[in-house]
Amino acid sequence: MPEFTTCELTDAVIFCHPRRISTHFPKCAFEDAAIPNLFLSADDSVTSASDNPANCQPFVNYDNDTVSFVIDDDLTGCGMAHEDNGTHLIFQNALHSEHSQHIGIIERTTETVVDFGCVFPANLVVSIESGINVISTSVDVVLAEKRGSVTLKMDAYEDELFETPITVESVLFTPAPFYVRVWLHENSNFAVQLDRCWATAAQAADSSPSFEFITDGCGVSEQIEEDEMEIISNGVNQISIFRINSFTWTDLPDSTIHLHCDIKLCDPSEEDCEPSCGPSARRRRDTYSDDSTEHTHRMSSGPIYVQRHL
Numbered sequence: 001m002p003e004f005t006t007c008e009l010t011d012a013v014i015f016c017h018p019r020r021i022s023t024h025f026p027k028c029a030f031e032d033a034a035i036p037n038l039f040l041s042a043d044d045s046v047t048s049a050s051d052n053p054a055n056c057q058p059f060v061n062y063d064n065d066t067v068s069f070v071i072d073d074d075l076t077g078c079g080m081a082h083e084d085n086g087t088h089l090i091f092q093n094a095l096h097s098e099h100s101q102h103i104g105i106i107e108r109t110t111e112t113v114v115d116f117g118c119v120f121p122a123n124l125v126v127s128i129e130s131g132i133n134v135i136s137t138s139v140d141v142v143l144a145e146k147r148g149s150v151t152l153k154m155d156a157y158e159d160e161l162f163e164t165p166i167t168v169e170s171v172l173f174t175p176a177p178f179y180v181r182v183w184l185h186e187n188s189n190f191a192v193q194l195d196r197c198w199a200t201a202a203q204a205a206d207s208s209p210s211f212e213f214i215t216d217g218c219g220v221s222e223q224i225e226e227d228e229m230e231i232i233s234n235g236v237n238q239i240s241i242f243r244i245n246s247f248t249w250t251d252l253p254d255s256t257i258h259l260h261c262d263i264k265l266c267d268p269s270e271e272d273c274e275p276s277c278g279p280s281a282r283r284r285r286d287t288y289s290d291d292s293t294e295h296t297h298r299m300s301s302g303p304i305y306v307q308r309h310l
Helices: 032-037 122-129 221-225 290-294
Strands: 013-017 020-026 059-061 066-072 081-084 088-103 106-121 136-142 149-157 171-173 177-184 191-200 210-215 229-233 239-245 256-266 296-307
Touching: 013 106, 013 296, 020 088, 020 106, 032 088, 136 296, 149 256, 149 296, 177 191, 177 256, 177 296, 191 239, 221 229
Parallel strands: 171 296
Antiparallel strands: 013 020, 020 066, 059 066, 081 088, 088 106, 136 149, 149 177, 177 239, 191 210, 191 256, 229 239, 256 296
């Protein structure tokens, strides 16, 4: 849930998800008596709060003085306008607020309208409707020296037993942890080694903002010390696993996480594959063979949708 430092309606925070759009305003921007009369409408189909069904009514969180609207599942409801331009689905709405001033026997009413909206790639929404929705990535790796090929997979789960996969319909609420595993699909003598992992708000691995949490095979010390992340297994066998607590991006309303990892396939018979981590540890990168360097691959997965608790 966002925390506001001003009473400006223009400071509203919007969270966009293909199954849920929520918008949050500072409570102090409204008179208490006006809050029940707030309503959403992008056109003339809704002209008062009484025209909005119960699920479109404002929700007041008195803990942090926030007024919120949450639209679930049917994003075309609550007065929402929508458009499909072929590549993206565009959803637009507006908050209507009326302020009445009584002066003797006369009354003056001022209406304020705040527009907001969300845009989604059409193929993402189609994947939800067709059931192709598990956050999972795979890449075929051709090994050097005619050793054949293997398939690397990367997927994310909500639980440490890997029973509840994160899908494009999932919404995590901070600071709920999630678990990521990178593994070899076939039996192999290689060990999977996470060299570097980071998160971005956008899909591109080199985009900003970015947040790196694994460097040189080891978790970033601040994150480890505060128990915000944990490397459960790395370079030991055919599967590497880490846990990280979910987070949102500062000042970005669309809180999506895209994960990226640089991965090496390491031969335990020729190399020391398990990174040495800790305050006094120094990773012996000079012991890696050229063959290991040739097996470096970048994998990305996402988006993972995250929100603060309402």
